[in-house]
Amino acid sequence: MQKTIDETEYRRSKQIAYNEENGLTPTAIKKSLDNTIARKNAASYAIEEVLTQQAAEEEAEYLSKEQLDKKVRDTRKAMEKAAKELDFMEAARLRDQLKMYQEKASS
DSSP: HHHHHHHHHHHHHHHHHHHHHHTOOOOOOOOOHHHHHHHHHHHHHHHHHHHHTOSSSSSHHHHHHHHHHHHHHHHHHHHHHHHHTTOOHHHHHHHHHHHHHHHHHEE
């Protein structure tokens, strides 16, 4: 425990010296948590609405090999972005869609 406290104090003293040397004043980040949560909830409701309005046929049925490859790349990017933003429901939905595109592209 003492080793961890000593390491923290060492790092803090280094940071304070660096800040003084470069004329920096640390400030707290001011973000509204409520706004972030509300935005994600609104986005998830919009996704559910779009999902209920989809056609019965799969979109991938009419795409060429090149178009499917592009869909795979775009879907993977969107999935990684959703996971990075901690929107795991959207990331899981995109993962399933990605698997479907990959199966169609390989057949």
